[in-house]
Amino acid sequence: MTSFVKIRWIARSFSTISSSPLRICVVGSGPAGFYTAEKLLKAHERIEVDIIDRLPTPFGLVRSGVAPDHPETKVVINQFSRVAQNERCSFFGNVSLGSSVTLPELRDLYNAVVLAYGAESDRSLGIPKEELAGIYAAREFVWWYNGHPDCRSLSPDLKSSDTAVILGQGNVALDVARILLRPTEELARTDIASHALAALEESSIRKVFLVGRRGPVQAACTAKELREILGIKDLGVYIKEADLVTTPTDEIEMKNSRIRRRVHELLSKAVTRGSAPVASQRELHFLFFRKPDRFLESDDRSGHVGGIRLEKTALSAFKDVGDNDIVKQVAVGTGVYEDISCGLALKSIGYKSVAVDGLPFNNYKGIVPNAGGRVLADASHDHLKYETGLYVCGWLKRGPTGIIGTNLHCAEETLSCISDDINRGVLASASTKPGREGLRQVLNSRNTRVVPFDGWGKIDCEERRRGGLKNKPREKLTTWEELLEVACG
Structure with a gap:
């Protein structure tokens, strides 16, 4: 059974659920991703948000970009953790867009997809x-x-x-x-x-x-x-x-x-x-x-x-x-x-976002063509055609500029587009999208070792334990093997 046939079968199996919530997937668990998830959950009671990230650890550049001698900047992790622990939110770590699951598959599984995976390459x-x-x-x-x-x-x-x-x-x-x-x-x-x-x-x-x-x-x-x-x-x-x-x-x-x-x-x-x-x-x-x-x-x-x-x-x-x-x-x-x-x-001349299959991309600017967060399929002068249910936030949306707090306004702008599309009935019916259960089935079929948020909790506890032995706030696990072993152990 091909992946698209399988996903359509999964979608049909969930189509009888009544009063289903709108299901939204956020790709990327850095500041842009978490601010978007937080605002979606606050603005709409009937929304479920799943956050996926290719790393076993969440928080993006707050963890891997903020200098180690700037601990005060990392306090925002506490706010993001509360978002991830919301009963309507799930974190899927160690899930790579493109190999673990493709963008077309996510769009088939969710009412909307927000791409916030930042910039992981260089100019x-x-x-x-x-x-x-x-x-x-x-x-x-x-x-x-x-x-x-x-x-x-x-x-x-x-x-x-x-x-x-x-x-x-x-x-x-x-x-x-x-x-x-x-x-x-x-x-x-x-x-x-x-x-x-x-x-x-x-x-x-x-x-x-x-x-x-x-x-x-x-x-x-x-x-x-x-x-x-x-x-x-x-x-x-x-x-x-x-x-x-x-x-x-x-x-x-x-x-x-x-x-x-x-x-x-x-x-x-x-x-x-x-x-x-x-x-x-x-x-x-x-x-x-x-x-x-x-x-x-x-x-x-x-x-x-x-x-x-x-x-x-x-x-x-x-x-x-x-x-x-x-x-x-x-x-x-x-x-x-x-x-x-x-x-x-x-x-130190600037980060650069990378394209994925199925995504419009401006290679010169290193961003996804968008209007306020809605992904543009056709940006000709006389007409704007949008990719229904596909949005961007953060560096992928505006380029690698600004500080952590800049993503707050960026997320608000993208949320406004999503909310407008919800109110106008643009997004697909909630009952036709399987969301996280469908995602779990796809990932299980590919033997993906998913790291949930409590898996990150295990990493966090172990890093703090090791750090305490050296009078440090934490001793980071720095290899894929260690991270997955602790998270899934």
């Missing part, structure tokens, strides 16, 4: 020698030190060089720099993965360069993140004096943005002036007005990065007519180059 620079060893996406490095099972074996070489270059100056770039530069005795009291802590304890990295295409006024980080890294004990901060000089256009930008003004003020005050670097001191170098031209291969280690060539840039101002005529500045190359030696390079 490429597209420059020569990008394939050299020792070059990583910041996402990979973050997953490595946060114990994500996909990056357990990353093993970045932190011993062979004293210099790391990070391309990008956003909050993720600052997180990575802070982990490389922060004293390990402080990190040892966090939930950082043990394999990462051990590597950092033996690290030779003493200099970190944060490279940005534009100037300090345009730096993409927030003042809070910047203040934290600048506060690292015994850290020398170096910026070229000329880079801190502002232009009239910069002044306009700072006048229009308190955050940009504050970032520039913090950088100006933090510069280590008048003395040469101390040999034992760790150094943070902000390089502005530079863009990567090519990576350089090491003379000593074939196939490994040995440096990077940067092109100096200048800013060109223009008015963005579509944005209230606000003046913006873009970096353009000047044809002047400089090289920096390094043994580790990290690309």
Whole structure:
């Protein structure tokens, strides 16, 4: 029996149920997924929500993306846990969209499907020698030190060089720099993965360069993140004096943005002036007005990065007519180059979502074409055609921007579309969709080891137990085998 025939048979077997609830599946258990589930459950009493995730652990980037020395940011896990424990909500961990169950199958099983699986790939620079060893996406490095099972074996070489270059100056770039530069005795009291802590304890990295295409006024980080890294004990901060000089256009930008003004003020005050670097001191170098031209291969280690060539840039101002005529500045190359030696390079230039079979996808923007959360089947100028019962939320909807709280408004917007479709009778009759029981049958037929929310509870308890032995909040399980063994044991 084919999968589609089987699912239609399952659907028919549930079709006689009276007063059936609308059944909605949310794919992805990060902030976007949980906020969507929470709002659906609060807004509609006759809705059941199932959340599926390819990992055995829920919470997405709250677990694998938030830096280990930011425990206060992870408190939102308590709110999400209450959602998962709602009697009308079920969590299905270790369920991969595409292999465990396909998107067309989910659409046949549920009245509506909300895709909120985020961005699990990376943008490429597209420059020569990008394939050299020792070059990583910041996402990979973050997953490595946060114990994500996909990056357990990353093993970045932190011993062979004293210099790391990070391309990008956003909050993720600052997180990575802070982990490389922060004293390990402080990190040892966090939930950082043990394999990462051990590597950092033996690290030779003493200099970190944060490279940005534009100037300090345009730096993409927030003042809070910047203040934290600048506060690292015994850290020398170096910026070229000329880079801190502002232009009239910069002044306009700072006048229009308190955050940009504050970032520039913090950088100006933090510069280590008048003395040469101390040999034992760790150094943070902000390089502005530079863009990567090519990576350089090491003379000593074939196939490994040995440096990077940067092109100096200048800013060109223009008015963005579509944005209230606000003046913006873009970096353009000047044809002047400089090289920096390094043994580790990290690309913090943005995450990227990936497409799945049966899903419209804009490869250039890395998002699913949508209008307010409704997936567009046809986005021609004269007519909008929607994929009935298919929605998006989070990074898959808007691109990899914003903080955890940004997903709250994003979920509200998607909920509004779903509620409108429910009220207009657009979604299929509840009695014709089997929902979670049908999903269980499909997953059982494929021998999928599903991890329910109480399976995550077992992982949580074991991690806390192991952490207590080391005076840490938790000792993360970092391999698929361990996670599944504990969750299903």
